[in-house]
Amino acid sequence: MPTTADIFIPCFVDQLYPATAMNMVKVLERVGVRVNYNPAQTCCGQPAYNAGYVEQSRAVAEKFLQDFAAPPTEAARYVVSPSASCVGMVRNSYEQLFAGTAQQPACRGVQGRTYELTEFLVEVLGITAIPGARLAGKYTYHDSCAALRECGIRAAPRQLLDGVAGLERIEMAETTTCCGFGGTFAVKFEAISVAMAQQKVEYALDTGADFIVSTDVSCLMHLESYIKKEKLPLKCLHVADVLASGW
Structure with missing residues (x-):
């Protein structure tokens, strides 16, 4: 069954x-x-x-x-x-x-x-690769605070993403540091929130990656807003979007 x-x-x-x-x-x-x-x-x-x-x-x-x-x-x-x-x-x-x-x-x-x-x-389920998943390029991974600290998730998304054909992982500095979103934190403390996003994006750019990938679109939404405003050569993708690519 x-x-x-x-x-x-x-x-x-x-x-x-x-x-x-x-x-x-x-x-x-x-x-x-x-x-x-x-x-x-x-x-x-x-x-x-x-x-x-x-x-x-x-x-x-x-x-x-x-x-x-x-x-x-x-x-x-x-x-x-x-x-x-x-x-x-x-x-x-x-x-x-x-x-x-x-x-x-x-x-x-x-x-x-x-x-x-x-x-x-x-x-x-014991699955570490999605059959047919394919995406050309390099990615760097963002550990969201909730995934890492609340749920203890670190290895699973990387295992699945590393199983995507054509995709190469390059770890950024301070991958476990908060992106600055934090829900209402981004509204109440806008300047701090934006500065944290800037730092995270700069670390990602330093890797030469094409994509920032994470388990949480809330983080990615925050980072993508900064990336688009600054017209930077990075794209944010949720892990599900990557795993569903190429087939």
Whole structure:
């Protein structure tokens, strides 16, 4: 029986980068995963939580638990997302939101089934290369704060990207340093945020890479804004966009 995954598409991916969501589906189906999408899904609650609106965030998170509850007639399914940031929210911040509540058992169930795309492919399915994936050029990888620090994701995306024909990895300096986005941080502390993006882009340019690749389009959106403003010769790609290339 094929593995079934419920996909969670974050609000900003749905609204700003729908092609990345479709590429994730393309990749999952390529490796034999049966994909299910619940159109009632909305947000994981992270924006409100990070802004300090805990009660409002809990209400959104409760809906997330309902949207991804195991179907009563089926075994519990994996929840897969193209955003390590949202996965980190579910795995970590939900602990505070639902500690000591009636929803805690349901929360733990969903937490144990929720994965970022690359760790799902590598750690759950044991896949380290997508058949037919091809992209000519050099890339440098940006470790998002959420992926690295909240989810412990480092090797999986690199393994998959290194399996893409024609693509060469060149690590940049300070790859684990924050890009400066941080959600509302970029709004509240614009000057600092832009300076951090500039530094990250300069490190990427120093490698001679054609692409900056990451697990999080939120980081890439921030970096791409700076790149476009300065008219620099770099392109930002989500890992799903790369893995879906060439076939």
